[in-house]
Amino acid sequence: MIRYTQEAVTSMKKLFRRIKSRFRSKELQRFSLTVVDDVGSQVVEALENETILKTLTREDIDISYYCGGNSSCGTCRVKILDGKVSQPTGREKLVLGVVEASERLACQARVGGDIRIEIIHLYF
Numbered sequence: 001m002i003r004y005t006q007e008a009v010t011s012m013k014k015l016f017r018r019i020k021s022r023f024r025s026k027e028l029q030r031f032s033l034t035v036v037d038d039v040g041s042q043v044v045e046a047l048e049n050e051t052i053l054k055t056l057t058r059e060d061i062d063i064s065y066y067c068g069g070n071s072s073c074g075t076c077r078v079k080i081l082d083g084k085v086s087q088p089t090g091r092e093k094l095v096l097g098v099v100e101a102s103e104r105l106a107c108q109a110r111v112g113g114d115i116r117i118e119i120i121h122l123y124f
């Protein structure tokens, strides 16, 4: 049986408290992601800084993503109707080409607040 000194036990307790508080502070904020289409809309929960594609696939919402989220096929296009998302990267701009500013790749746009989107279906 291992015996610890009182000093060792106290320092381990402090360490566990510090680790626990660090995990608590890293809890992600939750936002709502509303997907609008011709029929109506569907609201799902999105985590802070999560890609829109990850949120949609987790919630089983139909979207094409042929390259698996590697920002190379351009099939995961969405239109940001409202809300805060990350700025587009150079690669994303290259894949998107000349399009409306509200058009983004779902695999690259990260959630920064409550957002409303429309999925652009390029292929049926």
Ligand code: FES
Binding pocket: 064, 065, 066, 067, 068, 069, 070, 071, 072, 073, 074, 075, 076, 095, 105, 106, 107, 108
């Ligand atoms: S999944 Fe291919 S560009 Fe987003």
